Amino acid sequence: MLGHNRDIITAAYYGSLIRKQSSNEQARFRTVIAAGVHSLQEQGANEQPPQECRVDVLVLADLLATEDNVEISLAKVYQLWKVHSARFGLDWAPLETGIRQALEAAAIHVTRRVQALPASH
Secondary structure, three states: OOOOOOHHHHHHHHOOOOOOOOHHHHHHHHHHHHHHHHHHHHOOOOOOOOHHHHHHHHHHHHHHHHHHOOOOOHHHHHHHHHHHHHOOOOOOOOOOOOHHHHHHHHHHHHHHHHHOOOOOO
16 A cells, blocks of 8 residues: 555564464454454544654554554554553654554553443443
């Protein structure tokens, strides 16, 4: 889609050692991302990416779609990356290495945060 299947881009997505993810790892990743997206929906989070983040958000969504067969809205990718960025005290962290792991950690964080809320939210 955006031509981000080059080794240098996918290396940043998967980390320094590119290896084929096992079917169990891919299934777990898809499940975690889906749970994170569901948790964002439960929170009513639907903030759209601002123009200055749009290229990064498109890259993230494209990588999720092409590498993991995960379809996710630009708004949800943006929100997950904002959760990741906040861990470093940033509004928006640059896309560097470990992108896949960062998105997974953000999805886990959002899911746990929602699970910790009282049932009457």
